[in-house]
Amino acid sequence: MIRRALISVSxxxxxxxxxxxxxxxxxxxxxxxxxxxxxxxxxxxxTPVSEVTGFPEILDGRVKTLHPKIHGAxxxxxxxxxxxxxxxxxxxxxxxxxxxxxxxxxxxIEKPGVTLDEAVENIDIGGPAMLRSAAxxxxxxxxxxxxxxxxxxxxxxxxxxxxxxxxRRQLALKAFEYTAHYDAVISDYLRRTVEGEEKGRxxxxxxxxxxxxxEKLQDLRYGENPHQMAALYKDMRDTGTIAGAKQLSxxxxxxxxxxxxxxxxxxxxEFEEPCAVAVKHTNPCxxxxxxxxxxxxxxxYAADPVSIFxxxxxxxxxxxxxxxxxxxxxxxxxxxxxxxxxxxxxxxxARKNLRLLQVDMAGKKNRGWDLKRVSGGLLVQExxxxxxxxxxxxxxxxxxxxxxxxxxxxxxxxxxxHVKSNAIVLAKDRTTVGMGMGxxxxxxxxxxxxxxxxxxxxxxxxxSDAFFPFPDVVEAAAAAGxxxxxxxxxxxxxxxxxxxxxERGIAIVFTGVRHFKH
Numbered sequence: 001m002i003r004r005a006l007i008s009v010s011x012x013x014x015x016x017x018x019x020x021x022x023x024x025x026x027x028x029x030x031x032x033x034x035x036x037x038x039x040x041x042x043x044x045x046x047t048p049v050s051e052v053t054g055f056p057e058i059l060d061g062r063v064k065t066l067h068p069k070i071h072g073a074x075x076x077x078x079x080x081x082x083x084x085x086x087x088x089x090x091x092x093x094x095x096x097x098x099x100x101x102x103x104x105x106x107x108x109i110e111k112p113g114v115t116l117d118e119a120v121e122n123i124d125i126g127g128p129a130m131l132r133s134a135a136x137x138x139x140x141x142x143x144x145x146x147x148x149x150x151x152x153x154x155x156x157x158x159x160x161x162x163x164x165x166x167x168r169r170q171l172a173l174k175a176f177e178y179t180a181h182y183d184a185v186i187s188d189y190l191r192r193t194v195e196g197e198e199k200g201r202x203x204x205x206x207x208x209x210x211x212x213x214x215e216k217l218q219d220l221r222y223g224e225n226p227h228q229m230a231a232l233y234k235d236m237r238d239t240g241t242i243a244g245a246k247q248l249s250x251x252x253x254x255x256x257x258x259x260x261x262x263x264x265x266x267x268x269x270e271f272e273e274p275c276a277v278a279v280k281h282t283n284p285c286x287x288x289x290x291x292x293x294x295x296x297x298x299x300x301y302a303a304d305p306v307s308i309f310x311x312x313x314x315x316x317x318x319x320x321x322x323x324x325x326x327x328x329x330x331x332x333x334x335x336x337x338x339x340x341x342x343x344x345x346x347x348x349x350a351r352k353n354l355r356l357l358q359v360d361m362a363g364k365k366n367r368g369w370d371l372k373r374v375s376g377g378l379l380v381q382e383x384x385x386x387x388x389x390x391x392x393x394x395x396x397x398x399x400x401x402x403x404x405x406x407x408x409x410x411x412x413x414x415x416x417x418h419v420k421s422n423a424i425v426l427a428k429d430r431t432t433v434g435m436g437m438g439x440x441x442x443x444x445x446x447x448x449x450x451x452x453x454x455x456x457x458x459x460x461x462x463x464s465d466a467f468f469p470f471p472d473v474v475e476a477a478a479a480a481g482x483x484x485x486x487x488x489x490x491x492x493x494x495x496x497x498x499x500x501x502x503e504r505g506i507a508i509v510f511t512g513v514r515h516f517k518h
Contacts, residue, residue: 001161002142004073005097006049007039008032008065008127010104011147016042018099018150025157030095032064033057052093065126074098074133078140097142098134099150102127102178106185116193123186128179138172139165145178184213206380212371217243223255230255235368240360241265248340249348250355257312261334261357264314267418268336269361275316276300278308283438285311287415288431293317297326299431304452312336316361319344338362384417386513394510396489396498401507405461405484409509412463413486417515421465424449424473426482428460442466446473450480457481465515467491471500478504488514 005027009015012035019029019039031039031046039046050056053067073095076083087094103124108114134143142163144153149171156163163171191207214233223230232253234243242262247253253261264279271289276297278286285307288299293315301308310331315323318339324347327335334355335348348356372379390410395401401409412427419425419437424445426434434453436445442464450457458481467490468474474497477485485501489510501508 002027002096002157004028004030004093004095005099006030006065006070006074006095006130007046007099008035008049008130009099009101009147010124010127011101012038013147014150015039015099015147016044018147018154019044019046021150021154022097022157027097033061062125065130068092070095070130071133074130074141075137076140077137095141097144097153098130099144100127100130100134101145101147102131102182105182105189109185109189119189124182128182131175131179135172135175138168142168143171143175145171145175149174180211181213181215184211187211188213205382210378210380220255220258221252228255232258240362242336242357242359245336245357245359248345248356248358249352250334251353253334253355257333257355260312261314261336263418264312264334265336265359265361267415268314268316270414270417271316277314278304278311279314280307280311283420284415284418284432284435286432289411290430293320294323294326297323299429301326301330303432308332319348321347324348384515384517388511388513392512393486394489394512395507396494396510397501397506397508399502399505399507401461401484401509405507406509408461409463409484409486412461413511416463416465418517419465421516421518423465423515423517425463426450426453426457426460427463428456433457433460442468443470443472443476446476450476450482453480459483461485463487465517467494467514468497469493471496473497474500474504474506474508478506483507485509486511488512490514 005022007015007019007029008031015035016039023029023044029039029044029046030049030052032049036046036048049064053069055067057064069092072087072090072092076087076094078094103122105122108122109119131143131145134141142153144150153163156167214235217232217234220230220232222228232243242258242265260279260282263282264277267284267287268275268277273289274293274296275289277284278300286300286303288296288303290296290299297315308330310333312334313327313332314336316338318341319337320341321343324344328347328351332354334357336357336359338361339358340348340356348354370381370383408427408430411430412425415427415432416423416425419435422439422442422445424436425432426449433456434449436448439445453460460482461484462477462482464473464487467488469491470493474485484507486509489512498508
């Protein structure tokens with residue numbers, strides 16, 4: 001039997017109808033501040049929380065419900081005589097339902113120019129305390145933190161006069177998830193604030209206890225395979241990535257679509273000039289830069305016209321009609337771009353199942369920590385965004401690269417970073433002509449990329465994501481007509497590869513940076 005309910009909400013969606021429904025069942029409504037005002041203005045009789053506590057709200061409303069007459073009323077175990085006797089002696093009447101949602105901390109920190117003081121003032125204290133008290137005592141107290149649950153709670157109360165145990169546990173779980181997420185958002189914000197204030201790294205950037213704040217965007221039809229359930233969650237501070245993309249057209253995205261689209265976006269963000277990237281199974285199958293977007297796409301398509309079929313294309317310029325016409329000539333799953341002009345939209349929407357994703361690509365290269373789940377734990381690392389100044393490149397062979405070779409070497413280096421290790425990329429005219437990936441030694445992807453390139457390997461350059469343990473890669477490259485190589489260097493046998501290159505007239509530059517991608 002529900003006799004008293006405490007309602008204190010920041011999000012007032014549906015709260016008036018909920019309170020009216022409780023009032024019609026004879027439930028006394030206790031409320032605070034703005035919630036009480038909203039209910040009273042809509043004809044709902046309320047008892048101010050200060051009348052219950054016998055103490056006024058203080059400190060500009062910072063302290064309202066942090067009182068024994070509130071938490072004692074919530075936490076008392078109803079079938080424990082000693083609890084009932086104690087609250088009776090103290091003049092505490094039980095509270096049977098708590099409907100609370102919290103100060104809008106997330107919405108506050110998302111506002112442009114928000115100050116630390118503003119953010120801190122929107123950290124809720126009393127709300128989480130009430131939710132946790134009610135959720136702990138959910139066997140005796142109904143806890144509601146989500147307005148979407150108001151109708152179901154009212155329905156059960158009207159039909160049964162109470163809420164069944166299973167639903168109580170569901171509501172308690174939701175309350176603990178809600179407060180945990182709320183605290184995670186706060187800790188994430190303060191962590192970034194502290195990191196920003198530190199000039200040097202005097203301590204690990206990784207916290208002793210890691211809490212992550214993600215919000216579910218949607219359930220997916222299935223995971224990597226039809227027998228796997230899946231969902232998409234969004235980083236609460238994320239903008240300009242696949243999870244924050246605006247879908248303009250096409251059918252629902254799948255787990256694999258989203259994963260592949262993320263890989264395509266990460267690569268296309270590497271380039272300032274007009275660029276097109278095609279991806280299959282998270283690996284690029286074609287990438288190119290051009291004078292304009294159409295040229296870049298046509299070059300990326302020509303890089304591997306077989307593999308691009310059914311793939312995902314990412315472009316780093318708004319799509320125009322000329323590019324859209326070319327995109328429509330083959331079957332693609334997704335096109336990603338920072339925008340689509342009206343003519344391009346009309347052209348591409350003619351293919352109903354083609355997904356069009358609009359993503360804000362301005363300054364979005366660094367996208368937070370890289371997380372990898374392992375059994376029993378989580379690997380966390382910084383994203384691989386380290387770059388180098390061209391003047392820091394070390395030419396280690398007698399012949400330096402030509403200007404044209406250097407341009408292609410830098411292009412290939414950006415691509416190889418996004419190819420699964422062990423990775424080799426061949427490029428010519430800022431276009432990939434061959435790629436080898438995911439092999440257990442370095443000569444196999446080299447042969448794979450050369451075989452794919454065929455005659456196009458002659459005059460191309462080669463990028464390797466890690467050093468050469470043996471000179472066999474240089475020897476295979478020379479035999480195929482490849483003229484220049486970019487690699488990290490650092491092998492104890494570097495001199496053997498350098499000597500092999502000098503004997504064959506190949507230029508090699510070292511970056512000093514490795515780009516493993518597992």
